[in-house]
Amino acid sequence: xxxxxxxxxxxxxxxxxxxxxxxxxxxxxxxxxxxxxxxxxxxxxxxxxxxxxxxxxxxxxxxxxxxxxxxxxxxxxxxxxxxxxxxxxxxxxxxxxxxxxxxxxxxxxxxxxxxxxxxxxxxxxxxxxxxxxxxxxxxxxxxxxxxxxxxxxxxxxxxxxxxxxxxxxxxxxxxxxxxxxxxxxxxxxxxxxxxxxxxxxxxxxxxxxxxxxxxxxxxxxxxxxxxxxxxxxxxxxxxxxxxxxxxxxxxxxxxxxxxxxxxxxxxxxxxxxxxxxxxxxxxxx
Ligand SMILES: [Mn+2]
Numbered sequence: 195x196x197x198x199x200x201x202x203x204x205x206x207x208x209x210x211x212x213x214x215x216x217x218x219x220x221x222x223x224x225x226x227x228x229x230x231x232x233x234x235x236x237x238x239x240x241x242x243x244x245x246x247x248x249x250x251x252x253x254x255x256x257x258x259x260x261x262x263x264x265x266x267x268x269x270x271x272x273x274x275x276x277x278x279x280x281x282x283x284x285x286x287x288x289x290x291x292x293x294x295x296x297x298x299x300x301x302x303x304x305x306x307x308x309x310x311x312x313x314x315x316x317x318x319x320x321x322x323x324x325x326x327x328x329x330x331x332x333x334x335x336x337x338x339x340x341x342x343x344x345x346x347x348x349x350x351x352x353x354x355x356x357x358x359x360x361x362x363x364x365x366x367x368x369x370x371x372x373x374x375x376x377x378x379x380x381x382x383x384x385x386x387x388x389x390x391x392x393x394x395x396x397x398x399x400x401x402x403x404x405x406x407x408x409x410x411x412x413x414x415x416x417x418x419x420x421x422x423x424x425x426x427x428x429x430x431x432x433x434x435x436x437x438x439x440x441x442x443x444x445x446x447x448x449x450x451x452x453x454x455x456x457x458x459x460x461x462x463x464x465x466x467x468x469x470x471x472x473x474x475x476x477x478x479x
Pocket of ligand 1 (some may be wrong): 340373399434
């Protein structure tokens with residue numbers, strides 16, 4: 195196994211369509227190993243067709259998904275949790291249709307839904323049960339649990355909580371996702387938190403504090419990659435950044451200003467930074 199470097203298609207919007215064909219071609223030409231594709235709510239036949247187009251371009255892929263209030267694994271309502279289990283199995287089926295072996299994201303609880311109290315052990319236990327049951331029905335697809343910062347997630351917003359959650363799930367195909375953007379906000383030290391995630395680490399997203407150009411902000415990428423080398427990490431490293439290319443999606447992510455002259459520049463610089471760090475640290479790619 196060796197590290198694969200991906201680009202998140204969320205930079206261009208919430209759904210990959212025919213209109214993104216030139217973007218996919220350019221990402222392949224730049225030298226990306228693959229792309230990360232949003233799959234929530236996308237029909238399986240559309241994902242199968244996209245998978246075939248990615249095959250033709252030589253791009254591998256991972257999937258990204260999320261949960262809403264109607265399908266919230268942490269809900270106190272058993273009917274909502276049952277719907278959440280079906281939703282997670284559906285995300286795994288979507289990943290399969292796309293040809294991805296992992297679907298990651300805030301799949302532990304509803305995105306940006308905040309009951310006005312702190313989460314407790316009963317909330318963790320309820321959501322962990324949903325994740326475990328879904329994993330048992332998800333074939334070989336890995337479910338990646340990503341903690342988000344406090345303004346986007348309620349149940350899990352740091353590495354320590356995520357580790358405890360994954361211990362509670364206790365399933366080999368439910369793994370941790372580490373996004374340097376969220377860690378930068380919530381942790382004392384991002385590389386130290388990454389090391390703590392180590393045994394549970396299944397997927398990595400590299401992203402700046404402002405969600406713009408990698409290397410321009412405050413995330414200490416050299417120490418992040420030193421830590422990945424210490425861990426002998428061999429999964430995906432996906433560049434994640436956001437924009438207002440899709441204005442409604444930009445509104446949802448609270449992107450209120452231009453963060454880069456172009457999205458392809460973000461992709462090009464991100465790939466260059468990741469490749470340079472992999473070479474410097476001796477990680478295989
Ligand atoms: Mn992320």
